[in-house]
Amino acid sequence: xxxxxxxxxxxxxxxxxxxxxxxxxxxxxxxxxxxxxxxxxxxxxxxxxxxxxxxxxxxxxxxxxxxxxxxxxxxxxxxxxxxxxxxxxxxxxxxxxxxxxxxxxxxxxxxxxxxxxxxxxxxxxxxxxxxxxxxxxxxxxxxxxxxxxxxxxxxxxxxxxxxxxxxxxxxxxxxxxxxxxxxxxxxxxxxxxxxxxxxxxxxxxxxxxxxxxxxxxxxxxxxxxxxxxxxxxxxxxxxxxxxxxxxxxxxxxxxxxxxxxxxxxxxxxxxxxxxxxxxxxxxxxxxxxxxxxxxxxxxxxxxxxxxx
Amino acid sequence: xxxxxxxxxxxxxxxxxxxxxxxxxxxxxxxxxxxxxxxxxxxxxxxxxxxxxxxxxxxxxxxxxxxxxxxxxxxxxxxxxxxxxxxxxxxxxxxxxxxxxxxxxxxxxxxxxxxxxxxxxxxxxxxxxxxxxxxxxxxxxxxxxxxxxxxxxxxxxxxxxxxxxxxxxxxxxxxxxxxxxxxxxxxxxxxxxxxxxxxxxxxxxxxxxxxxxxxxxxxxxxxxxxxxxxxxxxxxxxxxxxxxxxxxxxxxxxxxxxxxxxxxxxxxxxxxxxxxxxxxxxxxxxxxxxxxxxxxxxxxxxxxxxxx
Numbered sequence: 001x002x003x004x005x006x007x008x009x010x011x012x013x014x015x016x017x018x019x020x021x022x023x024x025x026x027x028x029x030x031x032x033x034x035x036x037x038x039x040x041x042x043x044x045x046x047x048x049x050x051x052x053x054x055x056x057x058x059x060x061x062x063x064x065x066x067x068x069x070x071x072x073x074x075x076x077x078x079x080x081x082x083x084x085x086x087x088x089x090x091x092x093x094x095x096x097x098x099x100x101x102x103x104x105x106x107x108x109x110x111x112x113x114x115x116x117x118x119x120x121x122x123x124x125x126x127x128x129x130x131x132x133x134x135x136x137x138x139x140x141x142x143x144x145x146x147x148x149x150x151x152x153x154x155x156x157x158x159x160x161x162x163x164x165x166x167x168x169x170x171x172x173x174x175x176x177x178x179x180x181x182x183x184x185x186x187x188x189x190x191x192x193x194x195x196x197x198x199x200x201x202x203x204x205x206x207x208x209x210x211x212x213x214x215x216x217x218x219x220x221x222x223x224x225x226x227x228x229x230x231x232x233x234x235x236x237x238x239x240x241x242x243x244x245x246x247x248x249x250x251x252x253x254x255x256x257x258x259x260x261x262x263x264x265x266x267x268x269x270x271x272x273x274x275x276x277x278x279x280x281x282x283x284x285x286x287x288x289x290x291x292x293x294x295x296x297x298x299x300x301x302x303x304x305x306x307x308x
Numbered sequence: 309x310x311x312x313x314x315x316x317x318x319x320x321x322x323x324x325x326x327x328x329x330x331x332x333x334x335x336x337x338x339x340x341x342x343x344x345x346x347x348x349x350x351x352x353x354x355x356x357x358x359x360x361x362x363x364x365x366x367x368x369x370x371x372x373x374x375x376x377x378x379x380x381x382x383x384x385x386x387x388x389x390x391x392x393x394x395x396x397x398x399x400x401x402x403x404x405x406x407x408x409x410x411x412x413x414x415x416x417x418x419x420x421x422x423x424x425x426x427x428x429x430x431x432x433x434x435x436x437x438x439x440x441x442x443x444x445x446x447x448x449x450x451x452x453x454x455x456x457x458x459x460x461x462x463x464x465x466x467x468x469x470x471x472x473x474x475x476x477x478x479x480x481x482x483x484x485x486x487x488x489x490x491x492x493x494x495x496x497x498x499x500x501x502x503x504x505x506x507x508x509x510x511x512x513x514x515x516x517x518x519x520x521x522x523x524x525x526x527x528x529x530x531x532x533x534x535x536x537x538x539x540x541x542x543x544x545x546x547x548x549x550x551x552x553x554x555x556x557x558x559x560x561x562x563x564x565x566x567x568x569x570x571x572x573x574x575x576x577x578x579x580x581x582x583x584x585x586x587x588x589x590x591x592x593x594x595x596x597x598x599x600x601x602x603x604x605x606x607x608x609x610x611x612x613x614x615x616x
Contacts, residue, residue, distance in 0.1 A: 058355045
């Protein structure tokens with residue numbers, strides 16, 4: 001069951017990618033409230049990615065939310081939710097702003113992140129969402145300011161805000177001349193179910209983090225066959241390696257893979273460590289396997305660390 | 309969030325009344341499998357009573373269920389589920405048998421229980437379902453058999469099955485003559501949300517057990533006002549007392565009522581013990597407050613006991 005929360009450091013608002021059944025109950029075990037959820041992105045309409053959406057919308061209403069909620073997803077999503085709302089006579093005290101996938105490049109759905117969707121390959125229309133920081137902080141070139149004799153104080157603050165300044169001595173200062181080259185904005189991709197990781201290669205080439213399903217190991221994928229249209233750990237790891245993505249989080253594991261950290265004694269059944277081992281054989285970056293309620297911080301330098 | 313499972317003692321199959329979000333996950337903590345679920349009865353279409361249905365249907369399919377699943381509920385339910393199944397491209401490996409509420413008196417939806425629906429009073433069309441044992445075991449009148457000189461052995465077995473017997477000595481025995489009067493079939497009612505308990509008075513008069521919401525105490529109900537159309541503990545307890553129902557399980561408590569057994573130190577906030585105290589002031593039968601995953605057995609003598 002899939003749901004991933006994304007929040008800019010220090011921000012009150014957050015966004016959700018996919019909303020499986022029970023997401024609202026899991027949220028009770030986090031500090032994330034449906035009241036401050038700004039937008040929901042649905043990768044595809046299979047039940048294990050969206051059946052929790054009506055309940056989450058209802059609970060946000062019960063909690064007295066009034067801010068608009070933006071929802072982005074494949075076109076049948078809106079009809080499905082409106083059908084459920086009508087049958088269950090669910091009226092919300094806040095508006096839903098529906099954003100069609102094809103409008104995503106032209107709409108600023110989030111104030112702090114630019115969002116794009118990439119079509120994937122699955123049994124139903126499915127997408128990966130990439131989130132890129134909309135703005136990066138300006139950094140003063142202190143050495144140049146001192147060399148130019150620009151006194152520290154209010155002028156420096158103005159320059160850091162990107163505003164040109166007229167100094168008391170009459171000199172006009174262009175802010176851009178005294179700012180360091182900005183760092184690259186952080187970018188991450190949260191992908192839906194997908195049996196062709198290469199579809200994300202172009203987006204991934206400039207990403208700091210890829211979150212992608214690895215439902216099977218290669219061995220199990222061969223047994224199961226291509227019907228379910230999922231990826232193996234090796235397939236995703238190879239693509240991430242080739243694209244040069246420094247951080248990779250695998251998720252959406254088949255329930256046949258037991259968590260050996262919790263249950264070491266289960267005979268020859270495959271374990272999550274098999275998924276991890278297979279991925280590591282093809283990927284040299286920072287690798288993590290998603291767990292329920294686990295959190296990660298993507299630092300400004302592009303490094304990923306697990307939150308306690 | 310509401311879902312109640314009902315199973316005849318020793319039966320493999322079971323039925324479900326209401327299916328809130330997360331019901332399929334709670335089932336993982338019981339011995340009840342979606343594969344052996346015979347029928348689902350939905351009292352009304354508010355989300356906290358039915359948003360778990362699509363996921364449960366999908367999971368039953370994933371588990372390879374092939375037996376038909378009967379679903380009974382207010383008319384918009386079928387359209388809602390079919391809309392969700394279409395949008396999420398959910399195909400099930402088993403048929404759904406939809407039973408319209410008005411057809412319930414004419415359809416034997418369960419082999420072991422007779423089911424009836426009673427219209428309740430809520431903000432949306434809502435029903436209480438009563439379940440009555442379809443058959444009770446025949447009991448031999450041993451004294452009369454011995455007095456009649458009917459030898460124990462295969463003949464007694466036939467008579468207990470209700471079949472007339474021709475004895476080796478040529479006598480014809482009518483089974484009914486040697487059976488005790490049958491006990492009253494057990495009957496229980498599982499009601500949906502309802503602000504007029506008296507609507508169930510007639511059904512309850514012959515019931516051994518009533519499961520009914522008691523969302524508030526009287527004090528809180530007065531503050532909240534009649535808008536939500538829920539019952540207080542006192543309202544339900546009084547009706548159950550007047551109808552002579554020997555067992556009452558209250559459920560669907562407002563989240564404002566804290567469980568003091570788990571958290572004794574929460575100042576003046578109302579507790580579930582307030583609900584219980586109010587009910588006991590008006591009801592002298594066996595009373596229980598429903599808890600997540602709690603189970604009860606209704607014995608043949610009509611007594612209720614909590615399962616461990």
